[in-house]
Amino acid sequence: VRAAYHVARLSGFSQIITFDMGGTSTDVSLLPGRIQETSEQSVAGLPLRLPMIDIHTVGAGGGSLARLDTGGALRVGPQSAGAEPGPVCYGRGGTVPTVTDANLVLGRLSAADFLGGRMSLDVEAGRQALGKLGTSMQCDGITAALGVVRVANATMERAIRTISVERGFDPRQFTMVAFGGAGPLHACELAEALDIRTVLVPRHPGILCALGLLVTDLTEDFSRTVMLPLAGLTPAALAERFMPILKNGIAAMAGQTVPAARISLELSMDMRYVGQSFEIAVPVGRVAARRVIPSPGSAEEQLVHLLDIARLANRFHQLHRQRYGHASPGEPVEVVNLRVKAIGSTDKPVFVAEREQGTDASAAIVRHSQVVFADGRRTLTPFxxxxxxxxGNRITGPAVIVQMDATTVIPPGWTARVDGYHNLVIERG
Structure with a gap:
């Protein structure tokens, strides 16, 4: 997520939805101009109350198994073929068709270019597996493959609606950043279903997470439960309670040899209406460590400016209305937790935009092949x-772009351009 946000900002996009589709699962996250965090997640049905990036995961990936349930309906995932035996087309003993097999049979994956040509795929094995599935569905293998892709897309579409529409955000106002080994294969069809007009595919989508390690700052999270009515607080009283947490954050970063000039502290408060059993994290602001260390008194004065009670109350009501569709400004509000994120800024790689070299991309065409898109028709498509x-290069769909770590499908009606950072900016219409 951090790498996607970094790449998106370089390309001029600040409001993004990250779409990371791998072999077993898909992770999605919504960033409305900032990376959102949550302290309410669950693992295997058990609550996990730790600060983390707000990511929603579903069991849909390239290795997701396709089957008919007891009622005869087509299901895709959450079971996965994994790396062993993997999809049927890997030739490692797999017998149940997967999303990867479906993309291969539809011509969207190139057997000749998979993993940069270092791994061969058995197209006929994938075709036979989907043919058997089609027989059970009373259709041919191509129709079955289209069904597998559509069901997988529907699962991922619901995931994106969960983090956007259900939380008060309109996905049409965001750019989708597609990565992971399978993300760029499905991104445009998924974006079209959500009425998202722009998809950004980073230069190396299959290994983007590695970039995330290089652009991530050191962070540690601190919190203190206070359970105080907001109406009874003053900015000075809140500042007094925040100060020990700030000092703990500074000490933690200093313990990792981060210079004071590189330490900053983000403040937030978990707030709720009295009687509620859940909280909303309300951002307060950021302060520099160098303003806290030499003069605690002046630091408290700066915090007083940030901790305007009326402003915080209004912000809470706004966030509540955005997420749940309503707010109750007349109801009492309480502060449950005070939170501080200590941040140690790290050196990051510098990327320089290259000069555009013209729109003609024909020199990059390696072949033409038949591809089946959403309309079910075979279309001769340039790879x-x-x-x-x-x-500066521009490509009008239909087209398929192949590389060692991913394949990007550009359906009819979409156009891609290569920006100065070698990212693909794909737009509809």
Whole structure:
């Protein structure tokens, strides 16, 4: 998520939905101009109350198994073929068709270019497996493959609606950043279903998470439960309670040899209406450690400015209305937890935009092949080698772009351009 946000900002996008589709699952996250965090998650049905990036995961990936349930309905996932035996087309003993098999049979994956040509795929084995599934569905293998992709897309679409529409955000106002080994295969169809007009595919989508390690700051989280009525608080009283937490954060970063000039502290408060059993994290602001260390008194004065009670109350009501569709400004509000995120800024790689070299991308075409898109028709489609594309190049769909770590499908009605950072900016219409 951090790498996707970094790449998106370089390309001029601040409001993004990250779409990370791998072999077993898909992770999605919504960033309305900032990385959102949560302290309310569950693992295996058990609550997990630790600060973390707000990511929603569903069991849909390239290795998700396709089958008919007892009622005869097509199901895809959450069971996965994993790496062993993997999809049927891997030739490692798999017998149940997967999303990868479906994409291969539809021509969206190239057997010749998979993993940069280092791994061969058995197209006929995938075709036979989907043919058997089609027989059970009383249709042919191509129709079955389209059904597998559509069901997987529907699962991922619901995941994105969960983090957007159900939380008061309109996905049409966001850019989708697609990565993971399978993300760019499905991104445009998924974006079209959500009426998202722009998809950004990073230069190396299959290994984007590695970049995340290079652009991430050191962080530690601190909190203190206070259970105080907001109406009875003053900015000075809140500042007094925040100060020990701030000092703990500074000490933690200093213990990791982070210079004071590189330490900052983000403040937030978990708030709720009295009687509720859940809280909303309300951002307060950020302060620099160097303003806290030499003069605690002046630091408290700065905090008093941030901790305006009326402003915090209004912000809470706004967030409550956005997430749940209503707010009750006349109801008493209480502060449950005070939170501080200590941040140690790290050196990050510098990326420089390259000069555009013209729109013609024909030199990157490696072959033409038949591909089946959402309309079910076979279409002769150009395949481009991403390594041969240059900033400024434009590609009109239908098209498929292949590279070692991912495949990008550009359906009819979509157009891609290569920006100065070698990212693909794909737009509809």
């Amino acid at each position: 481009y080698a991403r390594s041969r594309l240059h900033p």
